[in-house]
Amino acid sequence: MASSTHPNAACAACKFLRRKCTQGCVFSPYFPPEDPTKFVNVHKIFGASNVSKLLNEIAAHQREDAVNSLAYEAEARIKDPVYGCVGAITVLQRQVLQSQKELEATHADLIRFSSDLIH
Amino acid sequence: MASSSSSPCAACKFLRRKCQPECVFAPYFPPDQPQKFANVHKVFGASNVTKLLNELHPHQREDAVNSLAYEAEMRLRDPVYGCVGVISLLQHQLRQLQMDLTYAKSELSKYQNHNTQGVIAAHEQTLGNHLYHHHSQSIIRAFDISNINYDNTAGHALAQQTQFQQARPAGTDERATTIDHP
Numbered sequence: 001m002a003s004s005t006h007p008n009a010a011c012a013a014c015k016f017l018r019r020k021c022t023q024g025c026v027f028s029p030y031f032p033p034e035d036p037t038k039f040v041n042v043h044k045i046f047g048a049s050n051v052s053k054l055l056n057e058i059a060a061h062q063r064e065d066a067v068n069s070l071a072y073e074a075e076a077r078i079k080d081p082v083y084g085c086v087g088a089i090t091v092l093q094r095q096v097l098q099s100q101k102e103l104e105a106t107h108a109d110l111i112r113f114s115s116d117l118i119h
Numbered sequence: 120m121a122s123s124s125s126s127p128c129a130a131c132k133f134l135r136r137k138c139q140p141e142c143v144f145a146p147y148f149p150p151d152q153p154q155k156f157a158n159v160h161k162v163f164g165a166s167n168v169t170k171l172l173n174e175l176h177p178h179q180r181e182d183a184v185n186s187l188a189y190e191a192e193m194r195l196r197d198p199v200y201g202c203v204g205v206i207s208l209l210q211h212q213l214r215q216l217q218m219d220l221t222y223a224k225s226e227l228s229k230y231q232n233h234n235t236q237g238v239i240a241a242h243e244q245t246l247g248n249h250l251y252h253h254h255s256q257s258i259i260r261a262f263d264i265s266n267i268n269y270d271n272t273a274g275h276a277l278a279q280q281t282q283f284q285q286a287r288p289a290g291t292d293e294r295a296t297t298i299d300h301p
Binding site for chain 1: 161162163164166167171174175179182183186187189190194198199200201202203204205206209210212213216217219220223224226227230231
């Protein structure tokens with residue numbers, strides 16, 4: 001966290017929003033000034049006030065994970081404005097179904113071979 | 120167009136404004152699906168969605184809205200991880216399946232080896248490993264995507280998305296997904 005080593009350093013969010021970064025800033029633990037892109041992306045896709053509302057509805061110990069997942073989704077959406085991270089979900093689903101079918105076929109072969117051996 | 124001159128789209132109903140003939144939301148937010156816009160509005164905001172749609176070609180906008188709607192729904196169901204939780208789960212399942220497949224294939228190769236002693240030894244090992252078979256069966260049953268963590272609405276949305284994208288191969292590339300475990 002930037003604020004622990006540099007008490008007066010504004011977080012990436014407040015730098016972007018051009019406002020004073022206060023002690024109680026909800027963004028500062030998760031948007032260090034060394035990584036400005038993270039907030040730029042999240043701001044572009046979700047908006048600062050939506051992120052702030054979301055964080056306020058989540059327990060404090062889960063906020064870092066929430067911000068990181070939002071940052072991931074925002075980056076994915078910027079790279080692929082049509083599908084965002086849902087594109088990755090579709091690809092993975094297809095791979096899972098394919099592997100599942102292959103596993104079922106292999107099991108069927110195993111059963112066939114082992115029953116041939118018995119009979 | 121989903122809205123007629125007398126029926127505002129779900130977005131304009133939500134925003135309590137007149138739905139103009141050129142409304143950017145109307146084709147994608149029909150009035151009979153109010154939840155779709157409500158979710159997208161809550162997670163992304165109307166103006167962000169407008170900007171995003173305006174940066175896309177008209178033929179891409181339906182896919183974009185549907186993927187945004189899916190992301191919004193997942194984020195509301197799981198405010199901490201959203202879609203990233205789904206990705207992480209699928210990656211884990213895929214790794215598990217691939218391990219099971221590698222094991223099953225190595226078992227099969229013992230049978231396909233024409234050495235008789237090898238076949239008998241493989242058979243004995245397979246009989247001893249019957250528990251593995253049951254374990255894999257339970258994994259296969261678990262891969263009913265519609266039942267994983269989310270209820271059938273999410274599964275149906277996933278299935279819809281899959282079918283939708285299959286009609287548009289340009290939108291699906293077999294790119295690697297890199298993600299940290301949440």
